[in-house]
Amino acid sequence: MTACDPAQAAAASGLAPEPGENAPVRLPAIEVRTEPDEVTGFLRETGGIGTGDFVPLTFPFRWLALPAIRGLILQLTGGEGFLPVHESQSFAYERSLHINTDYVLDVEIEASEKPPRLILKMVVSTAGGEICARLETVLRIVRLVAETDI
Amino acid sequence: MIDAAPGAPPPDWPRAGDEIGAQNFGPFAQEALARYAAVSGDDNPLHLDPEAAKAAGLAGPPVHGMLMLSCFEPLIMGWRRDLFIARLSAKFLRPVLAGDGIRVMGRVLRSAWVPKPELILRLTARGRSDDLVILAEAAVQHKNANLIS
Numbered sequence: 001m002t003a004c005d006p007a008q009a010a011a012a013s014g015l016a017p018e019p020g021e022n023a024p025v026r027l028p029a030i031e032v033r034t035e036p037d038e039v040t041g042f043l044r045e046t047g048g049i050g051t052g053d054f055v056p057l058t059f060p061f062r063w064l065a066l067p068a069i070r071g072l073i074l075q076l077t078g079g080e081g082f083l084p085v086h087e088s089q090s091f092a093y094e095r096s097l098h099i100n101t102d103y104v105l106d107v108e109i110e111a112s113e114k115p116p117r118l119i120l121k122m123v124v125s126t127a128g129g130e131i132c133a134r135l136e137t138v139l140r141i142v143r144l145v146a147e148t149d150i
Numbered sequence: 151m152i153d154a155a156p157g158a159p160p161p162d163w164p165r166a167g168d169e170i171g172a173q174n175f176g177p178f179a180q181e182a183l184a185r186y187a188a189v190s191g192d193d194n195p196l197h198l199d200p201e202a203a204k205a206a207g208l209a210g211p212p213v214h215g216m217l218m219l220s221c222f223e224p225l226i227m228g229w230r231r232d233l234f235i236a237r238l239s240a241k242f243l244r245p246v247l248a249g250d251g252i253r254v255m256g257r258v259l260r261s262a263w264v265p266k267p268e269l270i271l272r273l274t275a276r277g278r279s280d281d282l283v284i285l286a287e288a289a290v291q292h293k294n295a296n297l298i299s
Contacts, residue, residue, distance in 0.1 A: 038189070041188075041189040042189045042190065044189070045182070045185050045186045045189045045190075045217075046186070046217065046220035046221070046223075046224075047175055047220065047221055047224050056220065056223060057220075057223045057235050057238060058216055058219060058220045058223070061190065061192075061216050062189070062190045062191045062192075063191075064191070064192075065190070065191025065192060065193075066191075070191075083194060083195065083196050083202065083206060084194065085196065085206070086214075086215040086216065086242055087241070087242060088239070088240060088241045088242065089215065089216065089219060089239070089240050089242075090237070090238065090239035090240070091235075091237065091238045091239075092236065092237045093234070093235065093236050093237070094236075096234065142206050142207075144202065144205035144206055145205050145206075145207070
């Protein structure tokens with residue numbers, strides 16, 4: 001398997017790839033919730049100073065670790081011998097997130113070959129469909145070198 | 151409510167060139183990286199396993215880029231509590247290894263009051279040797295932007 005093969009990953013995850021080479025893979029909508037204890041823990045470890053209803057700006061990044069998203073990232077990364085390295089990140093908010101509230105994630109992942117990268121785009125919306133935030137994460141895929149390779 | 155004449159910014163509204171005072175974060179011990187991995191879900195072995203970091207060509211586990219990027223929000227909110235961070239974009243330029251800290255700071259690139267009260271900020275994080283590790287830009291708006299105009 002190559003470091004980035006969205007067609008194989010989409011097939012493995014049961015998703016239909018869009019037409020064209022390296023077409024983005026779009027996941028089915030994912031429901032999430034800003035659980036108070038998760039927000040509090042995140043604030044504690046990131047030096048946050050907000051209280052009450054405050055949800056940190058970077059908190060939605062943790063949703064990339066949800067099994068459906070994480071699994072696809074790992075598949076696209078290429079498995080053992082490769083690791084993703086965070087290259088750039090952006091957040092664009094249209095409205096603040098609130099604690100203890102349900103949201104819906106729309107996630108799309110695109111792979112590029114030269115250089116090997118994954119580009120993840122996530123839209124966070126309210127349960128009513130109002131867009132709250134858009135995230136873009138760029139991960140460079142790094143091949144690990146075993147000591148015997150050096 | 152914002153107490154200012156229509157179209158004119160209040161006297162304390164930042165101007166282009168204003169600095170956001172530097173603030174130190176960290177040092178980020180390996181234990182802090184493990185705790186961040188637990189709360190963020192980012193348990194990439196690169197950050198947690200010295201052998202994985204070595205195999206990736208690093209002298210030690212690097213601090214999560216997102217942990218460092220998270221420091222900009224308290225920097226901005228500590229500067230002014232009346233702002234809403236509408237956009238934040240960042241490039242991670244160099245790794246900061248576990249055990250090191252960062253110094254974050256900012257500067258107002260552009261300031262507007264109409265049609266909406268918005269500031270464009272240049273944000274940077276520097277490592278132990280003053281090397282630039284994160285270059286970022288933020289668009290921040292007054293929290294009561296919808297009350298102006």
